[in-house]
Amino acid sequence: AQTVTQSQPEMSVQEAETVTLSCTYDTSESDYYLFWYKQPPSRQMILVIRQEAYKQQNATENRFSVNFQKAAKSFSLKISDSQLGDAAMYFCAYGGYGNKLVFGAGTILRVKS
Amino acid sequence: DTAVSQTPKYLVTQMGNDKSIKCEQNLGHDTMYWYKQDSKKFLKIMFSYNNKELIINETVPNRFSPKSPDKAHLNLHINSLELGDSAVYFCASSQGRWHPVAGELFFGEGSRLTVL
Numbered sequence: 001a002q003t004v005t006q007s008q009p010e011m012s013v014q015e016a017e018t019v020t021l022s023c024t025y026d027t028s029e030s031d032y033y034l035f036w037y038k039q040p041p042s043r044q045m046i047l048v049i050r051q052e053a054y055k056q057q058n059a060t061e062n063r064f065s066v067n068f069q070k071a072a073k074s075f076s077l078k079i080s081d082s083q084l085g086d087a088a089m090y091f092c093a094y095g096g097y098g099n100k101l102v103f104g105a106g107t108i109l110r111v112k113s
Numbered sequence: 114d115t116a117v118s119q120t121p122k123y124l125v126t127q128m129g130n131d132k133s134i135k136c137e138q139n140l141g142h143d144t145m146y147w148y149k150q151d152s153k154k155f156l157k158i159m160f161s162y163n164n165k166e167l168i169i170n171e172t173v174p175n176r177f178s179p180k181s182p183d184k185a186h187l188n189l190h191i192n193s194l195e196l197g198d199s200a201v202y203f204c205a206s207s208q209g210r211w212h213p214v215a216g217e218l219f220f221g222e223g224s225r226l227t228v229l
Contacts, residue, residue, distance in 0.1 A: 035217055039154075043201060045220035089154055100146070100169055101218055103156040 006104035021077045023092030032096035040088040087111040119221035136204030145187035150201040
């Protein structure tokens with residue numbers, strides 16, 4: 001079974017600075033998707049960014065980018081120019097065969113002004 | 114318009130009661146899910162339906178019974194509620210059924226269930 005590990009329970013970043021959240025996963029599949037979801041205090045789950053495993057190019061969405069290392073099974077999220085509104089719980093998720101997402105335990109991101 | 118809507122958003126009830134949570138999506142998606150988020154924020158899939166057909170049934174007590182009257186609706190009924198059922202229950206939908214996951218999951222706002 002696939003597993004997703006987020007080793008950082010909590011991270012802090014100064015406003016306008018850059019922070020990287022780590023995620024590793026375990027799978028024997030060759031084709032899959034990886035996601036980062038954000039859950040603010042409102043508890044709504046919001047997609048931040050998505051990466052297809054067959055694409056070598058790292059996905060980017062405005063201030064959010066990923067470092068996808070397929071061989072190392074690593075999928076980190078970089079947030080540049082951090083803003084107060086980025087404070088939330090961030091979940092890394094794996095989507096492969098079976099049409100379900102497997103989530104990591106989450107990383108709480110705190111943004112200091 | 115809300116893409117995935119769940120009702121109620123908050124539910125407080127006594128042990129032993131039966132309760133239901135309703136979910137509707139207006140995205141035209143074929144697949145719907147129920148996820149449970151426990152007190153430690155861990156998200157775990159419970160059920161998935163594709164076009165009214167149950168396709169994922171994780172190890173969930175049979176007190177939990179999902180029902181999908183049509184592909185836009187997926188309800189969750191819970192019998193004989195226990196303290197451990199207290200959690201946030203998320204409904205979600207996605208476009209496709211088979212691998213790979215065709216796109217991301219679109220989540221509802223969650224329903225916080227508190228069992229006293």
